Amino acid sequence: MANYDAIVIGGGPGGYVCAIRLAQLGLKTACVEGRETLGGTCLNVGCIPSKALLHASHQLHEAEHNFAKMGLKGKSPSVDWDQMKSYKQDVVDQNTKGIEFLFKKNKIDWLKGWGSIPEAGKVKVGDEVHTAKNIVIATGSEASSLPGVEVDEKIVVTSTGALDLPKTPKKMVVIGAGVIGLELGSVYARLGAEVTVVEFLDEITPGMDKDVQKTLQRILKKQGLSFVMGAAVQSVDKTKTKAKVNYKLRKDDSEATIDADVVLVATGRRPFVDNLGLDALGVKMTERGQIATDGHWATNVDGVYAIGDVIEGPMLAHKAEDEGMAVAEQIAGKSGHVNYDVIPGVIYTAPEVASVGATEQSLKEKGVNYKVGKFSFMGNARAKAVFQGEGFVKILADKDTDRVLGAHIIGPAAGDMIHEICVAMEFGASAQDIALTCHAHPTYSEAVREAALACGDGAIHA
Structure with missing residues (x-):
């Protein structure tokens, strides 16, 4: 057992940034993380690996469509999918090892394992219980699915499985026309897959500017993505190697089916608060399953704070980072601030x-x-x-x-x-x-x- 000024539960963008800022402000700090590497969903199976694949597939698109226009002539490159995934993993490894280096540099203890809060001021990791004057919950989020859609990360996948498919599918159905669905749909469309996006609403990227929605959908259609809008997915039927996506159009209740080799479920994310012991601790939650906090990221339990995807607001890595720095300042007796009106x-x-x-x-x-x-x-x-x-x-x-x-x-x-x-x-x-x-x-x-x-x-x- 060790005593700390602060323990951060979660080593993702919000958590590791919070831990670093706490240490910089002179507090004895530990960070609890159960993955083999730091960085959370973002660095391991989210933002960073997806950007690597987006970059690689965009270079392929440029070679196939624009190189000849610039006088760069020759055979189009072939795709070595395993090598592309190795490149993606190299990018991930560089970033996660960088966070581990920053922990050592700032003398932050990495408590390896999954954490829970048995009582205020205490964090349990494995069989050990550590004490802390302040506890920050930064456990992030997990992919959510739909009723009638069972994820196996092989045929029916979330973003995690979509980043590590054994081969490029011939046909992919993406359920959800939000950020994750469009980004990963773009990757596989460039790699030769026939991609169909099925969206419940009548426009893509819900909540964004209407002009942007129309322009982006038009451009993505030109790039080969197909869209079925206003469609409610009813179920996904799986075999060992294929799937059928069954949906109903909202405008007339007509039903239809699309065949796919892979189905990507990109219908959003939900706070990951499992096994933290929040119910027993008496932490107040919102109706949407988020941890309720005040204007200073404090929960109703004294000394327990929460940031990032587990609280209200957009589920964005940089929003979590801002909150991580701000709550660290708050804990250190300074004035932490996040301008929620200016989060890109x-x-x-x-x-x-x-x-x-x-x-x-x-x-x-x-x-x-x-x-x-x-x-x-x-x-x-x-x-x-x-x-x-x-x-x-x-x-x-x-x-x-x-x-x-x-x-x-x-x-x-x-x-x-x-x-x-x-x-x-x-x-x-x-x-x-x-x-x-x-x-x-x-x-x-x-x-x-x-x-x-x-x-x-x-x-x-x-």
């Missing part, structure tokens, strides 16, 4: 999609008087030079004050460019502030400036 979201398809702040729909619902500045990447020289002229930057600003309220980008490097808007919003900048800031030429980010100009007297290259 990114979809790593090609083109990328990124957004932050308000959508037009949310502003209309609130009765906000707003204006729109929009600029197409067809007017951006750099984007056209690399065959990525589809898409746009859209900035929403207050009509009276010109203050930036949100932005939505679909185009090259959108996930990086969105942070210019994030910084602007953090400082309460106006669209004119962005428009009057010199942007290097030729860069994709000039499209952001043009959209800001469009909020005023008009874009130059439109």
